[in-house]
Amino acid sequence: MTIIAAIDENNAIGNDNQLLWHLPLDLKRFKSLTQNHVVVMGRKTFDSLGCPLPNRLNIVISSNADYKVPENVLLFNSLSEALESALSKDSNPYIIGGGTIYRQAFEYADTLEITLVHTRIEMTDTYFPKIDFSKWNKIFEEFHPKNNKHLYDFRFITYQKKI
Numbered sequence: 001m002t003i004i005a006a007i008d009e010n011n012a013i014g015n016d017n018q019l020l021w022h023l024p025l026d027l028k029r030f031k032s033l034t035q036n037h038v039v040v041m042g043r044k045t046f047d048s049l050g051c052p053l054p055n056r057l058n059i060v061i062s063s064n065a066d067y068k069v070p071e072n073v074l075l076f077n078s079l080s081e082a083l084e085s086a087l088s089k090d091s092n093p094y095i096i097g098g099g100t101i102y103r104q105a106f107e108y109a110d111t112l113e114i115t116l117v118h119t120r121i122e123m124t125d126t127y128f129p130k131i132d133f134s135k136w137n138k139i140f141e142e143f144h145p146k147n148n149k150h151l152y153d154f155r156f157i158t159y160q161k162k163i
């Protein structure tokens with residue numbers, strides 16, 4: 001399975017249940033990579049989205065069995081049940097966050113789709129796990145300079161786990 005995340009140079013990914021930036025090209029890449037796949041996320045990330053991501057089966061993890069999700073969204077009370085369901089429906093499901101889910105799912109991922117945003121945001125409360133680069137091969141990298149629609153330089157990087 002694949003973990004997809006946008007991180008800053010301190011591995012920060014969020015603050016106050018919000019993203020830290022608006023990068024249209026990153027959103028476009030997120031959409032095109034995850035389109036027609038299963039996406040797995042924590043309850044807080046689902047809350048922050050406000051509605052299910054279209055054209056993807058949304059799987060949400062919460063310890064609250066009574067948490068209400070729309071009809072077309074699957075809710076599981078444990079990571080293992082969520083991942084088992086995701087893998088039964090898609091050979092390459094995407095883990096889309098947030099911090100607690102990235103940490104728990106990290107060991108099961110064989111691919112990381114990272115958007116590295118070249119900044120260190122001041123106010124942050126949620127982080128991506130530290131990547132042990134000795135365990136991952138970089139197989140793709142693409143730099144994008146800041147412009148009038150993108151406040152920061154950023155790069156797309158794909159890592160594949162070494163076998």
Ligand SMILES: NC(=O)c1ccc[n+]([C@@H]2O[C@H](COP(=O)([O-])OP(=O)(O)OC[C@H]3O[C@@H](n4cnc5c(N)ncnc54)[C@H](OP(=O)(O)O)[C@@H]3O)[C@@H](O)[C@H]2O)c1
Pocket residue numbers: 004005006007012013014015016017018019020041042043044045046048061062063064067076077078079096097098099100101102104126
């Ligand atoms: N930059 C990025 O790429 C990116 C991507 C996604 C999210 N984010 C940001 O990340 C932040 C949210 O991340 P977060 O770490 O606070 O929350 P989260 O991982 O999205 O969700 C945490 C919640 O998931 C449930 N959960 C987690 N592990 C569980 C388990 N093993 N069993 C049962 N339920 C479990 C719990 O829900 P209950 O409390 O309901 O039990 C927990 O409170 C936001 O700021 C968001 O914008 C950033």
